Amino acid sequence: xxxxxxxxxxxxxxxxxxxxxxxxxxxxxxxxxxxxxxxxxxxxxxxxxxxxxxxxxxxxxxxxxxxxxxxxxxxxxxxxxxxxxxxxxxxxxxxxxxxxxxxxxx
Amino acid sequence: xxxxxxxxxxxxxxxxxxxxxxxxxxxxxxxxxxxxxxxxxxxxxxxxxxxxxxxxxxxxxxxxxxxxxxxxxxxxxxxxxxxxxxxxxxxxxxxxxxxxxxxxxxxxxxxxxxxxxxxxxxxxxxxxxxxxxxxxxxxxxxxxxxxxxxxxxxxxxxxxxxxxxxxxxxxxxxxxxxxxxxxxxxxxxxxxxxxxxxxxxxxxxxxxxxxxxxxxxxxxxxxxxxxxxxxxx
Amino acid sequence: xxxxxxxxxxxxxxxxxxxxxxxxxxxxxxxxxxxxxxxxxxxxxxxxxxxxxxxxxxxxxxxxxxxxxxxxxxxxxxxxxxxxxxxxxxx
Numbered sequence: 001x002x003x004x005x006x007x008x009x010x011x012x013x014x015x016x017x018x019x020x021x022x023x024x025x026x027x028x029x030x031x032x033x034x035x036x037x038x039x040x041x042x043x044x045x046x047x048x049x050x051x052x053x054x055x056x057x058x059x060x061x062x063x064x065x066x067x068x069x070x071x072x073x074x075x076x077x078x079x080x081x082x083x084x085x086x087x088x089x090x091x092x093x094x095x096x097x098x099x100x101x102x103x104x105x106x
Numbered sequence: 107x108x109x110x111x112x113x114x115x116x117x118x119x120x121x122x123x124x125x126x127x128x129x130x131x132x133x134x135x136x137x138x139x140x141x142x143x144x145x146x147x148x149x150x151x152x153x154x155x156x157x158x159x160x161x162x163x164x165x166x167x168x169x170x171x172x173x174x175x176x177x178x179x180x181x182x183x184x185x186x187x188x189x190x191x192x193x194x195x196x197x198x199x200x201x202x203x204x205x206x207x208x209x210x211x212x213x214x215x216x217x218x219x220x221x222x223x224x225x226x227x228x229x230x231x232x233x234x235x236x237x238x239x240x241x242x243x244x245x246x247x248x249x250x251x252x253x254x255x256x257x258x259x260x261x262x263x264x265x266x267x268x269x270x271x272x273x274x275x276x277x278x279x280x281x282x283x284x285x286x287x288x289x290x291x292x293x294x295x296x297x298x299x300x301x302x303x304x305x306x307x308x309x310x311x312x313x314x315x316x317x318x319x320x321x322x323x324x325x326x327x328x329x330x331x332x333x334x335x336x337x338x339x
Numbered sequence: 340x341x342x343x344x345x346x347x348x349x350x351x352x353x354x355x356x357x358x359x360x361x362x363x364x365x366x367x368x369x370x371x372x373x374x375x376x377x378x379x380x381x382x383x384x385x386x387x388x389x390x391x392x393x394x395x396x397x398x399x400x401x402x403x404x405x406x407x408x409x410x411x412x413x414x415x416x417x418x419x420x421x422x423x424x425x426x427x428x429x430x
Binding site: 160225233234235237238241244248252318325 | 390410
């Protein structure tokens with residue numbers, strides 16, 4: 001057990017937390033946060049697992065670097081879409097159930 | 107009742123997912139697979155034209171990934187600006203009247219521009235490169251934008267499209283040129299590697315910053331009173 | 340030993356901030372905690388000896404994402420408060 005493996009396992013836990021949030025929360029921005037947390041978990045697994053055996057490995061690091069930039073672009077696009085959706089429908093969640101578990105900013 | 111069942115099912119699914127993931131990570135970590143990727147990389151590093159291994163992977167050994175990545179970014183940028191609802195970039199609503207922000211701008215904008223340039227140049231032999239420089243450049247643009255600087259070039263038009271497509275176009279041109287010259291797709295001609303990488307990284311920086319900034323700017327801001335009249339403003 | 344303590348605390352902080360970002364009552368607070376999560380991720384990348392990713396994460400996770408999400412929160416929240424009263428009658 002090395003510290004890299006510890007981070008990879010933490011990445012697995014983050015994936016689980018993110019998946020739960022993605023499925024359970026109904027506010028779209030919260031879903032976006034959960035999606036980002038899930039992505040961070042995947043990145044941690046991708047870098048931590050190969051480094052468990054043989055020290056720093058630049059290949060997964062480069063791939064993760066690419067992935068982070070794509071993730072921020074996806075997040076920004078999602079924010080644009082959410083704001084547009086909010087303009088058109090006035091809702092911040094996909095289903096308009098009044099007793100949704102999200103608690104808004106008020 | 108249904109809600110309890112639902113949360114139970116979701117929790118169960120997520121715990122099972124996490125457990126499976128952790129088990130497979132543990133199993134893979136247990137296998138002593140002698141991966142030789144880092145050694146292979148350090149042996150071939152002197153042929154790549156740069157001294158930093160991560161930059162070598164991004165811009166030379168796995169440049170295909172980077173090409174497709176900037177393609178994805180351009181598509182995201184186009185999708186974003188097609189949602190744009192900003193009628194005027196000098197909308198007084200966009201201006202944040204905050205004296206702290208003005209002071210911050212005066213100090214930080216030149217500093218961040220220099221930092222972006224440094225990061226771009228440092229990518230050759232130490233941590234840094236096009237992605238970080240592009241992110242810092244985009245953050246500079248966001249800071250300017252929050253202070254109400256108009257930045258005409260972000261209006262959907264020729265300049266924005268040029269900026270968005272520049273990185274992808276130059277990268278693709280280099281790739282196709284090397285393919286026409288007889289090498290493999292994306293194989294840089296020997297002797298020009300370093301120059302080509304610097305050129306590609308510079309245009310990539312510009313394009314990444316442009317995409318992120320365009321996505322930030324194109325978020326609909328106006329029309330705060332009536333959601334039905336989104337098209338009128 | 341100190342390194343193990345540091346790694347363990349960092350991992351614990353990552354998991355806790357991730358959970359807090361999803362379950363905090365206010366959306367604004369959730370985004371702020373998420374920014375803190377981004378900063379912790381940058382530290383984790385340093386611990387994983389990946390300075391390139393740490394740089395990118397610090398610039399993107401702590402800077403750009405924060406501005407983007409805070410902007411969206413203030414927009415959605417501010418509008419919601421204004422649009423709430425007519426919305427009650429409509430629905």
